[in-house]
Amino acid sequence: MTTAPVILDRAAIDAMIGVIEGRGHRVVGPVVRSGAVVLGDLSSTADLPVGISDEQTPGRYRLTARDDEALFGYVVGPSSAKPFLHATGVPVWQGERTADGSFATRKPEAPTPVAFIGIRPCDLAAIGIQDKVFLNGYRDGVYGDRREGVFSVVVNCVEPGGTCFCTSMGTGPRASKGYDIAVTEVIDDEEHWFLAEPGSDAGQEVLAQLGAAPASDDERVRVENLLVDAADRMGRGLDTEGLPEAIKASMESPRWDEIAKRCMACANCTLVCPTCFCATVEDETDLAGLEAQRVRRWDSCFNEEFSYIHGGSLRPSTYARYRQWLTHKLSTWVDQFGEMGCVGCGRCITWCPVGIDITVEAAALAAAAKEATHV
Amino acid sequence: MQTIPESTQIDPMAPVPCKVTAQWDVTEDTFGLRLAAPAGYSFQPGQFNMLYQFGVGEVAISISGDPAYPESLVHTIRGVGAVTKSLRNLRAGDVVGMRGPFGNSWPVEQAVGHDVVLVAGGIGLAPLRPALLHVLNNRNDYGRVVLLYGTRTPRDILFQQELQEWRGRFDMDVLVAVDAAGRDWHGSVGVVTKLIGRAPFDPHNAVAMVCGPEIMMRFTGRELVTRGIQPSMVYLSMERNMKCAVGFCGHCQFGSAFVCKNGPVFTYDDIGDLLDIREV
Structure with missing residues (x-):
């Protein structure tokens, strides 16, 4: 498996969504609903909160307009992967009375596996944490059935949000594991591109279908600097020592x-x-x-x-x-x-x-x- | 405490239908329910089952039967909630859902060679009964055996006939106290902790197993330690809200423990400090 990063443009991101959907996934990503960025069904980049940012302070959340066409120019809204994997309001089992006065139970059908496009490193880490809760020893059916087959395109954060402190928790602003593809968005007055790195065989397969050019050293260094800079600009921290x-x-x-x-x-x-x-x-x-x-x-x-x-x-x-x-x-x-x-x-x-x-x-x-x- | 191997059931959340083989009244608000256990079922004293009344709901109920006869699965239940009241209507031949057994167990193996002191408050006698039956089934393995039992009134005394048999034995001591009684009661009146000082056992060679309301266990644990039992030799069975029994639902947390899978049995050494803090 080659793990060399490639460069994508917006059209390639659209193509990627199509390829992932073609692999049998329900594609889910950030969309604007009721004045907030939440995770919802996605069919193309046009469904993303294009040119949108967010302001977050304790007790306050507002969407704002950006002066560019960034696809991922905001951080996390109220929803995460949790509603899709640790689903609420779903049956654990179903059953019926039988003729002899007893009963029988059956397992509900597993839903179509989700592909998360634009999930953030913190939320990817959160999936890892819930894995330990629900798949450690006993296997939780609701969670396990949804967790298996998940495909994740994580988007690294180049602009920390107003209440973020992922650097303290070691979960971001760059994803270190658990993804199929990691994307970092680069945008300024002259250019708009995405650096995409595969994190699994499946991610490598998807990227290979896009026919993208490998990233140059300059491009890699630029992304590296953006992510280091994002960590430095994190406004909040939590000293976890002791x-x-x-x-x-x-x-x-x-x-x-x-x-x-x-x-x-x-x-x-x-x-x-x-x-x-x-x-x-x-x-x-x-x-x-x-x-x-x-x-x-x-x-x-x-x-x-x-x-x-x-x-x-x-x-x-x-x-x-x-x-x-x-x-x-x-x-x-x-x-x-x-x-x-x-x-x-x-x-x-x-x-x-x-x-x-x-x-x-x-x-x-x-x-x-x-x-x-x-x- | 024994570690119970992870369940091999395909889905630990799905109840298995079990036939009721007997239902009987124990006291005014408490009843017994015996089930035909599924093939291969066995349990350790102190473990619990989740009992499911079809379409009504599910409750955690400790097993109160003899571990030597696991196929005859006995529960002693206070009918005080919607599900337990509904379970009371079951009769022999009916079907109830069951999953289990869950949780860890009383230290009946570790107690071999020691005096055994059982302290029960109210319905807390039910989960201690399998431990006592195990000890009596293997009587020569243990030193002195003492049962201290406190309950609200003489009418609330569980297992009356059995208690009389146990009191009649020369190889164990049974002390009973009630919180309140009429003039026809000639036994002890007061809290169960008052019985500890009168109980014949060697505190330096004793294992205590305690089950009752939390406040009763708090004071009982303290009293047993004052009497000289090592805090690590005092075992308490905790009650918490249990929905899933396998550590998924979070309701039963008590400090770092999921009472359903790390408990319900803990040592006073481990939880004595937490018992002294309000609303943990």
């Missing part, structure tokens, strides 16, 4: 109470998070009670019923729910899966209606824990 232990030592910190005064327990952060995996199930029947299914829906540790056992919720207070969420993300996740449950995409910061910033809260907890151990 953080899991510091948060564990902060279980009774007064900071949780202080956060709870701002947190509305709305669950937005968990819904936009590309790694949050908590879900509930609902058992349903038809009116005759002959057909049944178990439907899985996303749940959130911010919901009061989430921790319900007979007698009441175990986490009635907002402070306890926020503590559970942040502690899980940055501390106990490491115990469970060997890495943090955060990729630094910044969504929980942008989509928090009151702009609570996980990097600020984690740093405050860590600083207080450090102070406590020095006393």
Whole structure:
């Protein structure tokens, strides 16, 4: 397998979409819906948010117009790969009563495998994190059936978003693994091209069908510089050194109470998070009670019923729910899966209606824990 | 604690139909449900099943039967929610969905050669019963055997007949306390922790297994350690909201643990500190 990068133009990106679709994929990529860039069905580059950018600050998200025709001139919106792989509102199994008074279950059909065009490095890393949740030991059918056969064209980020901190989490702005093709977009007044690198045999096969020219050393250096520069311009950071232990030592910190005064327990952060995996199930029947299914829906540790056992919720207070969420993300996740449950995409910061910033809260907890151990 | 090998079922989420072989009342709100287990089924004391009433819903229920007879799969269930009340209507010959067993188990192997102290609160006696039956089935492997049981009122006492048999044995001690009782009760009144000081066992050579409401386990764990049992020899079975039983749904998290797959049995050494923190 040759792994030499090639140069594509917009027409070649369109051709690539066609080739991938021809391989039997449902092609999904960034599209504008209801004033936000989300992942939706894509048939050509004309469906992409061409010439669009976004402004993101804590609690605020706006689309803006660019003065060029960039195809990928924005960062992540509220949706990630999660709705497609860890799908919500889908049956885990279906079943029916049988004549002898028993019942039989059957597995729902697996949907067409998705190809993600323009998924970002942070979201690609998030898929890797959810793989460890759902395909580690027991295999989750809903996730596994959708995960197998996924094709990913990752787009490296040359312009970090306003709430991004992927460099701290080691997930971006350049994808290092897990993709079939990695694309970096270069655009200025004179030129507009894409450097594409294969990351798998399938990616190599697709690129080979495009008849693209290999990238020159100058082109490769230019992309390299853009990505280094993007990392340097990342406005946010999270010091992860010793953080899991510091948060564990902060279980009774007064900071949780202080956060709870701002947190509305709305669950937005968990819904936009590309790694949050908590879900509930609902058992349903038809009116005759002959057909049944178990439907899985996303749940959130911010919901009061989430921790319900007979007698009441175990986490009635907002402070306890926020503590559970942040502690899980940055501390106990490491115990469970060997890495943090955060990729630094910044969504929980942008989509928090009151702009609570996980990097600020984690740093405050860590600083207080450090102070406590020095006393 | 024993590590249970990962399930070999094709889909751990799909319930398997099982025939009900008996249903009976245990107390006013608690009933027994015996199922014919699928071929090849076996379980360790302390494990649980997910029971599914067709179209109604699913609940996590500990196994309370004898592990030596896994084909006769006994559950003791409090009928207090929509699904458990519906399960109460099952009769012999009906079919219920089952998946399991899930979770880790009581340390019955590690306890060989030691005194065994079982402390139960309320329905917590049900998941301890398989451990006690295993110990009694292999009585010579263990030192002294003590069961301490606290419940709300005399009418809530589970397994009354069996408790009387156990009390009549010369090779174990049974102490029972109730929270409240009328004048016709001549036994102990008070919390189960008060029984620990009276229980005959050697704390330096004892293994404790505790199951009950969280607050009861918190104080019981503390009391057992005060009495001299090593915190690593005190085992507690935690209750959390369980939906999937295999670590996918996230509901049962308790610190770093998924109670469904890393538990439900933990040592006081591991979780004693967390029990002292509110709303974990």
